[in-house]
Amino acid sequence: MRRRLLASMLLVAVIAVLLLGVPLGVVVVRLINDEAAQELHAEANRLLIGVEYSVSQQQPISPEQLARNYPDRYLQVYVRGNPPIIAGTPPPEARDLTEEARSENGYVRVSRDSAQVQRETRARLVLIIALAIVALGAAIALATVTSRRLSLPLQDLTRIAERLGSGDARPSRHRYGVPELDLVAEVLDRSALRISDLLAREREFATDASHQLRTPLTGLTMRLEEIVAAAGQPEVVREEGEAAIVQVERLTAVIDELLAAARRQRHAQAGPLDVDDVVGQQIVEWEPAFRRAHRSLVLAGDRGLHALGTTGGLSQVLATLLENSLKHGDGVLTINTSSTGKSVVIEVGDEGPGIPEALGQRVFERNVSGSGGTGLGLTLARALVAADGGRLELVKRRPATFAIFLRHDRDNDRRRVVSGPA
Numbered sequence: 281m282r283r284r285l286l287a288s289m290l291l292v293a294v295i296a297v298l299l300l301g302v303p304l305g306v307v308v309v310r311l312i313n314d315e316a317a318q319e320l321h322a323e324a325n326r327l328l329i330g331v332e333y334s335v336s337q338q339q340p341i342s343p344e345q346l347a348r349n350y351p352d353r354y355l356q357v358y359v360r361g362n363p364p365i366i367a368g369t370p371p372p373e374a375r376d377l378t379e380e381a382r383s384e385n386g387y388v389r390v391s392r393d394s395a396q397v398q399r400e401t402r403a404r405l406v407l408i409i410a411l412a413i414v415a416l417g418a419a420i421a422l423a424t425v426t427s428r429r430l431s432l433p434l435q436d437l438t439r440i441a442e443r444l445g446s447g448d449a450r451p452s453r454h455r456y457g458v459p460e461l462d463l464v465a466e467v468l469d470r471s472a473l474r475i476s477d478l479l480a481r482e483r484e485f486a487t488d489a490s491h492q493l494r495t496p497l498t499g500l501t502m503r504l505e506e507i508v509a510a511a512g513q514p515e516v517v518r519e520e521g522e523a524a525i526v527q528v529e530r531l532t533a534v535i536d537e538l539l540a541a542a543r544r545q546r547h548a549q550a551g552p553l554d555v556d557d558v559v560g561q562q563i564v565e566w567e568p569a570f571r572r573a574h575r576s577l578v579l580a581g582d583r584g585l586h587a588l589g590t591t592g593g594l595s596q597v598l599a600t601l602l603e604n605s606l607k608h609g610d611g612v613l614t615i616n617t618s619s620t621g622k623s624v625v626i627e628v629g630d631e632g633p634g635i636p637e638a639l640g641q642r643v644f645e646r647n648v649s650g651s652g653g654t655g656l657g658l659t660l661a662r663a664l665v666a667a668d669g670g671r672l673e674l675v676k677r678r679p680a681t682f683a684i685f686l687r688h689d690r691d692n693d694r695r696r697v698v699s700g701p702a
Contacts, residue, residue, distance in 0.1 A: 285427035293419030301412045308404045316397045317379060323350065324381035324390040331357055332385060343367040352392060359386040433461045440468055444475065550668045552689035553594065555585040555617055555624060562598045563615070569606055570613065581617040587624035587686035589668040594684070597672065600661040601628040601682050608632065609680060623685040627675070634678030643674060 327350065334341050346355050346367040357365040371377070371393035378391040433456040440452050451469035455462050504524060510516035563577050570577050598615075605613050611631025618625050635643060646659045658672075665672040670686040 285430060286423050289423035289426065290416075290420060293416060293423070297412045297415055301408055305405055305408050308408065309401050312397060312401050312404065316377065316392075316394070320377060320379040320390055320392060321381070323353065324379050324388055327355065327357070327390060328381040328383055328386075328388045331359060331388060332383060335359055335362070335385065341365055350390070354391040356389040356391075357386070358388070362386075429456075430458070430461075433458065433465075437461065437464055437468065440465070444468065444472055450476070550588050550590055552586055553589050553591050555587055555594075555626065555686075556583055558591055558594050559598065559615055559617065559626065562595060562602060566599070566602045566606070573606060575606075575610070576612050578612055578614045579617075580614055581627075582619055583617075585617055585619055585624050586689040587670075588689055588691060589665075589670060589686050593664040593668050594686075597661040597664050597684060598626070598628070600657045604657065605630045605632070605680070611679075619688075622688075623670070624688060626684040626686070627681055628684075629676065629679055629681030631679050634676075634680045635674070637677070644672070 327346070331341060341357065341359075341362075343355075343365055344367070346357070346365070350368070352368075354368040354370045355366070357367075359365075371391055375394045375398075376391055377394040377397065378389055380387055380389040433454075436452075436454060436456075440454070443450075451472040452465065453469065454465055456465065506520040507517050507524065510520065559579065563579060567577050602613070605628070609630035609632030613628070613630040616627040616629075618627075644658050644662050662672040665684055665686075668686065670684060673683050673685065675681050675683045
């Protein structure tokens with residue numbers, strides 16, 4: 281990435297130097313040549329005026345005097361009725377720069393060697409090239425510093441993310457002075473804290489589970505060993521088998537308690553959330569799919585509602601309901617949010633044919649589907665809402681309308697947080 285940043289910035293700098301330097305060089309060359317030509321033309325005009333004055337006063341024109349007055353020039357004077365006057369040394373043909381001035385009585389030509397003009401042109405071009413090199417050097421230095429400033433934090437963030445993925449969930453607290461990178465670092469720190477909390481809960485759950493399961497498993501093992509040892513004694517086998525069944529029932533009860541405790545732990549993670557934000561996000565995500573199906577999404581009801589839950593859980597539940605409506609429903613899908621004395625209610629309904637009477641409330645059962653689906657979507661959606669302390673219900677079959685009931689955020693202070701098996 282650092283090389284790409286450096287290369288892109290250098291390319292921009294080279295293009296800028298070329299776009300500015302080349303036209304500047306062309307303009308400078310033209311200005312120098314035009315200035316030399318104008319100067320030579322002015323000398324030709326002065327010479328013509330002086331010659332006409334001398335002719336009018338019948339004064340002789342001396343080539344030696346002209347050569348002294350115009351050094352380093354080759355002069356050709358043609359006056360009507362007088363022989364041509366030549367003064368100076370003609371320049372080389374390859375470097376001849378000539379201007380002339382004309383009048384009714386004649387004309388003059390002034391020539392000079394353009395070597396000096398070419399030297400001045402080269403000097404100006406060398407100066408422009410030097411400035412371009414200095415600009416490129418400054419661009420290289422700036423690109424190096426900028427790419428280093430951007431790439432090193434990204435490399436650091438990559439190491440932090442890799443460390444986070446390997447299980448080291450310590451927040452780094454690193455900040456880099458770049459708002460976008462600082463935002464990524466802050467998100468990684470929050471993720472590290474959440475992962476650390478989850479890992480601590482998982483370790484606690486695993487410790488409690490192993491402790492709770494060890495006793496019934498030990499008892500069940502002993503009963504099975506007794507059954508094996510008394511294989512030829514039916515009465516003993518029957519008695520020990522009944523005892524083993526009791527141990528299995530006890531083990532099942534312990535597992536149920538552990539699962540209930542795990543649900544309560546996730547329940548304890550539920551916090552206040554802005555219902556409008558979650559619903560609005562889902563509408564933004566699903567509106568293109570509904571538009572392609574020539575359907576629309578409508579948000580109605582009360583605004584500014586807050587409830588207890590998890591943003592991820594509520595988003596997943598709403599996504600499941602919207603996907604089901606897109607596949608099996610029809611018409612306008614309406615999301616209506618309201619508040620009752622006990623709950624914040626989010627209703628999702630469309631104008632489709634609804635749910636067959638044979639399914640009814642069985643739509644929430646695992647592996648139950650009316651159109652060949654997996655039958656897991658609504659089951660998992662109801663479990664997610666229940667884990668956040670709410671309910672997901674089918675309030676109307678035709679057209680299908682589901683309602684999510686969430687607790688008010690004011691109930692947050694009255695929650696009892698349970699950690700570990702009950």
